[in-house]
Amino acid sequence: xxxxxxxxxxxxxxxxxxxxxxxxxxxxxxxxxxxxxxxxxxxxxxxxxxxxxxxxxxxxxxxxxxxxxxxxxxxxxxxxxxxxxxxxxxxxxxxxxxxxxxxxxxxxxxxxxxxxxxxxxxxxxxxxxxxxxxxxxxxxxxxxxxxxxxxxxxxxxxxxxx
Amino acid sequence: xxxxxxxxxxxxxxxxxxxxxxxxxxxxxxxxxxxxxxxxxxxxxxxxxxxxxxxxxxxxxxxxxxxxxxxxxxxxxxxxxxxxxxxxxxxxxxxxxxxxxxxxxxxxxxxxxxxxxxxxxxxxxxxxxxxxxxxxxxxxxxxxxxxxxxxxxxxxxxxxxxxxxxxxxxxxxxxxxxxxxxxxxxxxxxxxxxxxxxxxxxxxxxxxxxxxxxxxxxxxxxxxxxxxxxxxxxxxxxxxxxxxxxxxxxxxxxxxxxxxxxxxxxxxxxxxxxxxxxxxxxxxxxxxxxxxxxxxxxxxxxxxxxxxxx
Numbered sequence: 123x124x125x126x127x128x129x130x131x132x133x134x135x136x137x138x139x140x141x142x143x144x145x146x147x148x149x150x151x152x153x154x155x156x157x158x159x160x161x162x163x164x165x166x167x168x169x170x171x172x173x174x175x176x177x178x179x180x181x182x183x184x185x186x187x188x189x190x191x192x193x194x195x196x197x198x199x200x201x202x203x204x205x206x207x208x209x210x211x212x213x214x215x216x217x218x219x220x221x222x223x224x225x226x227x228x229x230x231x232x233x234x235x236x237x238x239x240x241x242x243x244x245x246x247x248x249x250x251x252x253x254x255x256x257x258x259x260x261x262x263x264x265x266x267x268x269x270x271x272x273x274x275x276x277x278x279x280x281x282x283x284x
Numbered sequence: 285x286x287x288x289x290x291x292x293x294x295x296x297x298x299x300x301x302x303x304x305x306x307x308x309x310x311x312x313x314x315x316x317x318x319x320x321x322x323x324x325x326x327x328x329x330x331x332x333x334x335x336x337x338x339x340x341x342x343x344x345x346x347x348x349x350x351x352x353x354x355x356x357x358x359x360x361x362x363x364x365x366x367x368x369x370x371x372x373x374x375x376x377x378x379x380x381x382x383x384x385x386x387x388x389x390x391x392x393x394x395x396x397x398x399x400x401x402x403x404x405x406x407x408x409x410x411x412x413x414x415x416x417x418x419x420x421x422x423x424x425x426x427x428x429x430x431x432x433x434x435x436x437x438x439x440x441x442x443x444x445x446x447x448x449x450x451x452x453x454x455x456x457x458x459x460x461x462x463x464x465x466x467x468x469x470x471x472x473x474x475x476x477x478x479x480x481x482x483x484x485x486x487x488x489x490x491x492x493x494x495x496x497x498x499x500x501x502x503x504x505x506x507x508x509x510x511x512x513x514x515x516x517x518x519x520x521x522x523x524x525x526x527x528x529x530x531x532x533x534x535x536x537x538x539x540x541x542x543x544x545x546x547x548x549x550x551x552x553x554x555x556x557x558x559x560x561x562x563x564x565x566x567x568x569x570x571x572x573x574x575x576x577x578x579x580x581x582x583x584x585x586x587x588x589x590x591x592x593x594x
């Protein structure tokens with residue numbers, strides 16, 4: 123298998139409301155890349171299900187694979203979920219900042235959609251030292267678990283759905 | 285050592301032939317520097333099995349042995365595409381062919397050269413550990429990704445002996461969790477202060493000035509200084525440039541490939557990403573894409589910390 127077998131797609135990060143996904147369908151989007159969204163895997167578990175319901179095929183990637191997609195010109199545009207927005211920045215799903223910076227470097231439009239549910243800004247250590255309820259890290263390891271992060275307006279180059 | 289079982293189990297895998305060695309590599313039971321050890325030890329294994337080879341009228345034991353080693357080299361070269369297996373097997377086969385043409389004992393030559401080479405590498409790695417420790421200053425916070433085959437943990441130990449207080453942030457490194465499982469385990473064994481982060485939290489760390497430097501390894505180097513490393517290194521490097529965080533890469537320079545774009549990148553099976561310990565993490569119908577490595581341009585590397593492995 124080679125990277126050439128993948129075609130460029132929209133990259134979505136965060137779980138949006140039904141209207142956002144229906145909007146993708148209206149735009150005749152057939153397939154999107156989805157970041158799995160550690161620590162809770164909302165991308166893998168919830169977003170993928172919602173997309174499949176609308177007959178949009180999700181292609182799941184781990185959160186560390188986004189850079190590769192940009193490097194190989196496989197990202198058409200980026201959509202990230204936000205919780206709040208003001209004139210300077212948006213409070214977005216963690217991981218949005220890396221997408222914003224990659225979007226800026228590779229000149230790919232970064233758009234925002236509202237997250238379906240409100241989230242806390244920080245999770246617990248156990249959220250990251252465990253995966254799917256199974257412990258992965260040794261005892262004594264601490265965890266830093268941001269769930270949201272600020273995305274400066276300089277990285278938001280597309281539209282913001284209110 | 286089966287790296288995929290850590291930290292819950294510590295188990296060695298017995299490898300008795302080339303096929304098993306290739307399986308260990310393909311299944312990622314060991315990776316990075318461990319692969320180099322597997323390659324060299326597989327050659328040692330095959331030459332120790334030499335008694336099983338029938339005597340050839342053309343060249344005694346030597347010609348069949350040379351052919352057998354060539355098959356081993358080809359199998360190892362075909363195991364995974366990104367790591368430069370060919371460069372190591374070619375070196376060993378060069379020694380073997382040289383001994384054959386000089387009508388000297390191939391077995392004795394390879395044992396001597398491989399053991400000498402391994403001793404040299406061990407020494408150079410220890411020297412590099414000192415360089416890594418010298419780069420890390422007292423009070424600094426270091427981010428690392430995946431696993432740099434023990435050298436960071438040895439540097440952490442050295443820093444501790446030098447009374448430097450250092451905190452380490454480790455990315456979990458999905459989907460195999462080499463950061464969460466292996467790097468955290470290694471660092472904790474040396475009593476280091478370790479914090480695990482999701483792969484998507486690296487921008488947050490840098491934007492909030494929570495780290496002072498990044499240290500990563502590399503699986504392959506190019507003539508122009510580009511490297512290939514575990515998937516996720518590229519986005520870390522781009523973020524590091526954006527937020528002005530120095531990025532140090534442990535490299536093994538090579539001129540065989542001109543630039544990063546020419547490095548073959550392994551694309552692994554989607555199931556490895558879609559399943560975790562046998563359980564699906566996404567609903568049926570979801571596809572997955574799993575590139576195993578990415579390429580970092582030399583322009584994004586603040587300073588390579590190199591050792592010569594040739």
